[in-house]
Amino acid sequence: MxxxxxxxxxxxxxxxxxxxxxCIHRIPLEESVVLPHSRCPDCRQxxxxxxxxxxxxxxxxxxxxxxxxxxxxxxxPIIESVxxxxxxxxxxxxxxxxxxxxxxxxxxxxxxxxxxxxxxxILPDVITLPGILLGVILSLLPWFSPPIAAWEDALIGxxxxxxxxxxxxxxxxxxxxxxGMGLGDVKLTAMIGGWxxxxxxxxxxxxxxxxxxxxxxxxxxxxxxxxxLPIPFGPYLALAAWGYLYLGxxxxxxxxxxxxxxx
Numbered sequence: 001m002x003x004x005x006x007x008x009x010x011x012x013x014x015x016x017x018x019x020x021x022x023c024i025h026r027i028p029l030e031e032s033v034v035l036p037h038s039r040c041p042d043c044r045q046x047x048x049x050x051x052x053x054x055x056x057x058x059x060x061x062x063x064x065x066x067x068x069x070x071x072x073x074x075x076x077p078i079i080e081s082v083x084x085x086x087x088x089x090x091x092x093x094x095x096x097x098x099x100x101x102x103x104x105x106x107x108x109x110x111x112x113x114x115x116x117x118x119x120x121x122i123l124p125d126v127i128t129l130p131g132i133l134l135g136v137i138l139s140l141l142p143w144f145s146p147p148i149a150a151w152e153d154a155l156i157g158x159x160x161x162x163x164x165x166x167x168x169x170x171x172x173x174x175x176x177x178x179x180g181m182g183l184g185d186v187k188l189t190a191m192i193g194g195w196x197x198x199x200x201x202x203x204x205x206x207x208x209x210x211x212x213x214x215x216x217x218x219x220x221x222x223x224x225x226x227x228x229l230p231i232p233f234g235p236y237l238a239l240a241a242w243g244y245l246y247l248g249x250x251x252x253x254x255x256x257x258x259x260x261x262x263x
Contacts, residue, residue, distance in 0.1 A: 001092050013087025014054035016108060017080030023112050024079070027127070028120045043068035054080040075115070083111060093246070098143040103245065106131075106195055110238035113188060117234035123184030128191050132158055135194030147245055149197030157193025161201050165189045185233045192241045200244045203251060207240035208233065 023033050025041070038047040045067040051057045058077040065072060086107045094100035109131055113123050138144050139154035149157060165186045193201055216231045 006088055006092065009088040009091055010084045013084035014080045016087065017083030017111075018052065018054045020083055020108060020112050021076050021079050024115045024119075027112070027124050028116055028122065040065040040067060040070070040072075042070040054084075079111065079115065083108065086111070097145075099145050099148055102138055102144060102148060107242065109191075110242060114235040114238045117184070117232040121230060121232055123188050123234045125184075125187065128184065128187035131191040132162075132187065132194045135191060135196075138195070139197075147196055147200075147248075149193075149195065149199075153197030153199065154194050157196065157198040157201060158190045159193075160198050161193030162186050162190030164201075165205070185237060188234055188237050192237065196241065196244065200241060200248060203244045203248045204237060204240045207243060208236040211239060212236035 019033075022038065026033050036046070038052055039045060040047060043065060045065070048066075051061060051066055055077045058072060058074075061072070063072050063074060064070065087104055090104045090107055091100045094103055109127055113127055117123050135149070136151070136154050136158065139149050139151040189201070189205070192204055196204075212231065212233055215236070219231065
C-alpha cells in the first residue's frame with residue numbers, strides 16, 4: 001500500500017471520526033444524526049465547514065468555539081484521530097476488500113459504543129441489535145472471508161455470546177443480589193459473536209474481564225471512586241474483540257499448541 005493511499009485512508013477515517021462524534025453526542029439523546037448540522041453544544045450556533053475540519057479546526061481554534069469561546073472537549077479530536085488510525089491500520093492489514101471494509105465498519109460501531117458507555121453507561125439498541133443482524137447477514141454472503149465468521153459459527157456466536165453472558169449475569173445477581181452484567185453488554189457480546197464467530201468469545205470475554213479488572217482497580221485507586229458504583233464493561237469488550245483480530249490466533253496457537261482454523 002502506497003503512502004499516498006495510506007494518507008488518503010487516514011483522511012477518510014478522520015472524516016468518519018467527525019461523524020462518529022455526532023453519533024456519540026446525539027444517539028443517547030435520541031436525536032437525528034443527520035439533521036440539524038453540527039452546532040456548538042453551548043451556544044447552539046451552527047459550525048461553519050472551515051471550523052469543522054477534523055482535528056485541524058480544533059487545533060486552530062485552540063479547543064474553543066469561535067462564537068461563544070466556550071471550551072470544546074478534546075474528546076472530539078481524540079475520537080477523530082483514533083478513527084483515522086483504525087481505518088488506516090484495518091484496511092492496511094486486511095486489504096481494500098469487502099472483509100477489510102466490513103471490519104472497519106465494525107470498528108466504527110465499537111468506538112461509538114465505547115464512548116457512549118463511558119459517558120452514559122448504556123449500549124444503545126439502535127447499534128447493537130442491527131449489528132447482530134448485520135453480522136449474521138455478512139456470514140451468509142460469499143464476498144466475506146475470515147475473520148468474518150461463517151454462518152454456522154456466527155449463529156453459535158450470537159447464541160453463546162448473548163445467552164451465555166446473560167446466564168452468567170443472572171446467576172451472579174441471583175447469588176450476590178447485585179447486578180453483574182447489563183443487557184447492553186449481553187447484546188454487544190452477541191454482536192461480537194455474530195461478526196467474529198464463537199471462536200472470538202473465549203479470548204474476548206477473558207481479556208475484557210482481565211483488562212476491566214485492572215482498569216477498574218486503577219480507576220478506584222487513582223480517583224477515589226466509590227467501589228459500589230458501576231463500571232462500564234462495554235469498552236473492555238470492544239477493546240478485547242478488536243485485540244482478537246490481531247492477537248487471537250497467536251494466543252490460541254500458544255495455548256492450544258496449534259491455531260484454530262479461523263484465519
